Amino acid sequence: MPAGLLRPALLAAARSPRLERGVTRMRATRSLVDRFVAGSTEPQAIAATTALRSSGRFVTIDYLGEDTTDLGRARDTVAHYRALLTALAELPDATEPGTVRPLEVSLKLSALGQSLPRDGHRIALDNAREICAAAHDAGVAVTVDAEDHTTTDSTLSIVRDLRVDFPGTGTVLQAYLRRTEADCRDFAGPGSRIRLCKGAYREPESVAYQSAAEVDAAYLRCLRILMDGAGYPMVATHDPAMIAAAQRYADEVDRKADEFEFQMLYGIRDAEQRRLAEDSHRVRVYLPYGDQWYGYFMRRLAERPANLVFFLRALAPA
Numbered sequence: 001m002p003a004g005l006l007r008p009a010l011l012a013a014a015r016s017p018r019l020e021r022g023v024t025r026m027r028a029t030r031s032l033v034d035r036f037v038a039g040s041t042e043p044q045a046i047a048a049t050t051a052l053r054s055s056g057r058f059v060t061i062d063y064l065g066e067d068t069t070d071l072g073r074a075r076d077t078v079a080h081y082r083a084l085l086t087a088l089a090e091l092p093d094a095t096e097p098g099t100v101r102p103l104e105v106s107l108k109l110s111a112l113g114q115s116l117p118r119d120g121h122r123i124a125l126d127n128a129r130e131i132c133a134a135a136h137d138a139g140v141a142v143t144v145d146a147e148d149h150t151t152t153d154s155t156l157s158i159v160r161d162l163r164v165d166f167p168g169t170g171t172v173l174q175a176y177l178r179r180t181e182a183d184c185r186d187f188a189g190p191g192s193r194i195r196l197c198k199g200a201y202r203e204p205e206s207v208a209y210q211s212a213a214e215v216d217a218a219y220l221r222c223l224r225i226l227m228d229g230a231g232y233p234m235v236a237t238h239d240p241a242m243i244a245a246a247q248r249y250a251d252e253v254d255r256k257a258d259e260f261e262f263q264m265l266y267g268i269r270d271a272e273q274r275r276l277a278e279d280s281h282r283v284r285v286y287l288p289y290g291d292q293w294y295g296y297f298m299r300r301l302a303e304r305p306a307n308l309v310f311f312l313r314a315l316a317p318a
C-alpha cells in the first residue's frame, strides 16, 4: 500500500473494535506497545515519572482510554485519576512552589463520558471538574487533550467552564484544523496554558489541512500567535523544524526559557528531549499508561511508517 494511504488506513483501524480485539490479543504486539506506554498500573506510571524527573524533565500523565460509551467506565477512569493523583501528591515535586507545575495529568473528555448519548457533555464536565479538584489538592496541573473535530466545540466549552474554578487548566489546539488560528487568538490570554500539536486524527478536508506542508505552515502561524500572546505556550512536537522555529520566535519576543515549554511523547526522540532539557529548556513528556492502549498505539503507528515496519516484523514468525 502506498505510504500516503497508510496513514488514513491506520487511523480508520484505530477506531475499529474488531481490529482492537485482534491486535490487543497478539502477544507480539506488547514489546512495541511498551516503547510508547509506561505500563498498566499507577505504580508503574509513578516509577516512569520518577525516572523522567531525575533527568530534569517535566511530566504529563494520561490514563489511557477514549470513546467511552458506558457511564461505569467513565467513573472507573475518574477513580484511576484519583488514585494516580493520591500517589503523585506524595512526590516531592507536588509541594514545590511556582505557577508551572512539574507534574501534570492529561485528560481525554471522551474517556470521561463526553460521547455518551445522553448528557455526555455535562457528565464529562462533572467528571473533569472532580479530577481538577483532586489535582489542585495534590499540587498537580491538568490539561485537556484534543480529540477529533466533532468534539472540539464541546471540549473548548468545557475548558472554559473548568477555568472559572481552576484557571490554570490547560487546553490542546490542533494546528491541522482550519479553525485553530482563531482559537489560538481566543485562548492566548493571560494565564492560559496552550499545548499546540499538529493533530493526530483522520479529518475531512472541509475542516482540516491535508498535506504535511499545509499543516506545518499552519503550525508556524499558530505558534507565532501563541508566542506573541500573553499565555504560556506548550510546544508539542518532535519536528526539528517546529522546535527550531519555537526557539527563534521566543528569542524574537524575548520570551525566557521558563516562559514556554517543549513537549514530546514518551518513547519518541528521547535523546532530543534530554538535549533540550540539558540546554536549559523546559521539556515535558506525555506519559500514557493503562490497558486501553489500542487507539493511542495505532495513532503512533500512523505517524511514522517505520513504526509499522517494526510492528509487522514483531508479528512475523521467527
Ligand code: FAD
Pocket (backbone or CB within 6 Å): 144, 145, 146, 147, 172, 174, 195, 197, 198, 199, 200, 201, 236, 237, 238, 239, 240, 263, 264, 265, 268, 269, 285, 286, 299, 300, 301, 303, 304, 307
Ligand atoms: P511529524 O511531522 O509527524 O514528525 C516529525 C518527526 O518526529 C518525525 O520525522 C519522526 O522523526 C518523529 N516522530 C513523530 N511521530 C513519531 C512516532 N509516532 N514515532 C516515532 N517518531 C515519531 N494530537 C492530538 O490530536 N490531540 C492531542 O491532545 C495531542 N496531544 C499531544 C501531546 C504531546 C505532548 C505531543 C508531543 C503530541 C500530541 N499529539 C496530540 C500528537 C500530535 O498531534 C502529532 O500527531 C504528533 O506529535 C506527531 O507530529 P509531530 O509534530 O511530532 O511532527
